[in-house]
Amino acid sequence: FEESYYSPEEKAVEYKENLNWLFTLKKYIRNTAEGYENSIIPFPTLLTMNVENANASIDVFYAQSWGLVHFLLNSSDNAYNRVLWDSIKILSPENDRKNNEVAIIKDAFEWVGKNEFSTDFVTYIDRIKTFPDLVEDGMDYYSENDLSMAERTFINALSLRDNHPVPYYYLGLIYYAERDYMMAEYYYQTAIQMGGEEGITYYALGVNAYADNRFEEAVDSLVSSFKDDPDFYGEKSVALMVQMDKEQPGFVPTYLETLGVSQAEIEAALSAF
Template sequence: MKGEVTMKRYAVLFMLVTGAMTLIDAQETAPTEALTEYSSEHYLVRTDTPEERAQSLASRMEAAFHLFNRYYRFDPEALPAPLTVRIFSSKADYDAYLRKKTGTTRESFIYLHYQNPAKRELVGYLLDDETELNRQLLHQGSIQFLRAFVNNPPLWLQEGMAVFFEACEYDPETSSMIYRENLTWLDPLRTLASQTGGLIPLSEFLHMDLEAASRNLELYYPQAWGFVSFLVYEWDKEYNRILWDTIRLLSPSATYEENLETLDARVFSWYDIDQMKDRLLSYLEGKKSFRVLLEEGIEAYRSGDLQKAEEAFTRASKLDPDHYAPYYYLGLIAYTRGTHSLAEYYYTTALERGAEEAATTYALGLNAFAADRMEEARTYLVKAQTLAPDKYGEKVQALLERMGSEGM
């Protein structure tokens, strides 16, 4: 998800991160609607949309399954039943179904967990926003995946991993999920950590259930993501192994309390909790979001520190490969250094990712002019002049005259 997450949006995001509900089997009622069913290797998709859509959803979820299992390493043969995904074509039908199941409705998707694995299902509805559809399927799909293998995982793992996967992107051409690091919560979490009281003490955080977390929702869910991110990316492998040991030691059939007791005895007893919290805070302080990297890069570029700017923009491009801004600025840096072929590559890449056409075309023209490719420069400059005559008209005219042309 792009853009800064403000504190005002916590309530909306909480509706997403708490989108899992455990129901008793007696509440299950037979569906009456006519649905298309499509079965894949691990999923059963039920939908009132055409079969091609059901097949597409199944392909997407299979890609998500393999993404999740790159981290969990569960044995797919141990899956007790196909993972059911029910997608409605309209919000109204989704609401009607949820009222029948839970007595309420919601804006976001939900995972319904029953004692009987065959009755469990992820439920949602078609969204016009493909990015949001993918995000919600990944979030609830992560919870569904984990709870298919572990009936009662710790809440910090369930919710932290669900947010961890949210930014990944589905590539329909290769039927695969491309991992993208999700830093949505980074800036809000750092802000919360700096306030009076700071983070929830880890000794308390690691034992919280949904009821306890709901009493401190503005902090618990960002902290769950931050803790998982810390366990995955912290340079000290002693902390990395907490995540892998946790996954390895969870019992599929144990109660919530029994799994927590196992982790206390066999994982967290080896660590100094206060020291772990300090390392977590240090990790969060050193972690930089796309927005921060972009701001640091621009500041460095304007001050003439091209090396620092290049490092910041390169890191930003890896966090969000689809955003044009890092590539545009990398083009400016390459142009300043006189590496014109590289500058052209970056400018062209920025255009492909949605950069402002007139400004980037003008930059391409200046770059070609500096590289003594006059015909190419003239083509770009005239186009920029046409796209934004008020901004580039006089500048282009002066350059054309320098090239021996009478201009436009």
């Protein structure tokens, strides 16, 4: 429950799965597969480590312990679920740590095949997606024009980390492609609030508003894009404003003046196109 929090609006605890350990554990699993020294701890050792040894390998111990509980709790194989419940049942307050460990290994883990257990554990962990995994997958789906899977993947990414701008930006692109301009605007604005790159995002907001025939809002966003990134998105922003001026002659220069852009700047920008 480390990532869970109380929501005053909902007046309830919002559960958020804690996967902070996952990236580290995947790193150690890769090291194990490639034969590096910094590898995962053998399970017989993990189950019997004392505090001193655990602290000496705290990064992998912490990550692998979390991963083990996650695996036993959520595996689709009921035999592994049973290991967890049997372990909890076996624990006795009358036994010291050592005797509890011996009892758990003997009565809960002993009947599980060690090689099969390790293989199934690694396979299970490999299938869990980290935030970077989900973002990369979402970008791949988007580039393949599989917008439904892209949307689902970016939403899953936000369930792990809801303060990163990239999923919001791509969700904006997805809704723009589906011509849901208000939802696209919501996600673009959220991307900016989360610290996203303003030049590209304001440009996207401008394109979105233009497509929705909201020219004033389009110019507002394009001017912001121009100011943030004049060398690249500034040129693209001006090009779109030129197109808008062709559709509504005189509108863009007049509106730019109300935004405090000088006539000289307007003429210089428009003359470039």
